[in-house]
Amino acid sequence: MAVMDVHNDSQGWLTMWLEPLGEDRWLKPGEAFRVRSDYYGDELAFSVNFWRDDDPSAQIENVAVWIENGDCSAEVVDREGNVIECGHQRPDEINRRWQARLDAAQQPAAERNAGPEPLAREPLSD
Known part of the structure; x- marks a missing residue:
């Protein structure tokens, strides 16, 4: 078995990214x-690859x-051997920011798929 500690x-x-799956797990200091x-x-x-976040004030390293x-x-586990899932300890602010980016990216596709609005029909008169 191959093992690596982070x-x-x-x-x-x-932020530890497990690639090529793109899974994120967040580690607090220590x-x-x-x-x-x-x-x-x-x-x-x-x-292993290492980089700092574009915003130094965010104090996020990757x-x-x-x-x-x-x-x-x-498999990713903590010191006690408990399995650590994708998204572990992801800050709420990051969740909101990522969701906003996803929503913005999906908006043009949703508009294209909606198509033109149907024409309104007037009721037939007797």
Whole structure:
């Protein structure tokens, strides 16, 4: 089994992205998660990318754990071994911002799919 620990030693949030699935898990300062894969081969199981959020005042840092080999549905657990699901501890503000972006992105498609409004018909007179 391949195992990798991710620690948040920063003063703010650390978002851990599990790729290629695009799953997010949020670590508070001082927290640690463990990523486990069923891979037993000789090649590297994981690779890592790190970046800071575009808004430095947000104090959000990001780490992407890429599953390079083995089943892409790796398991993420806390120090006690409890499974940590996608969206864990995602701040409400981030949920609202992401939902607003999704709604804005879907608006043009919804308008295209709605099509033209049907013409109003006047009742027939006797």
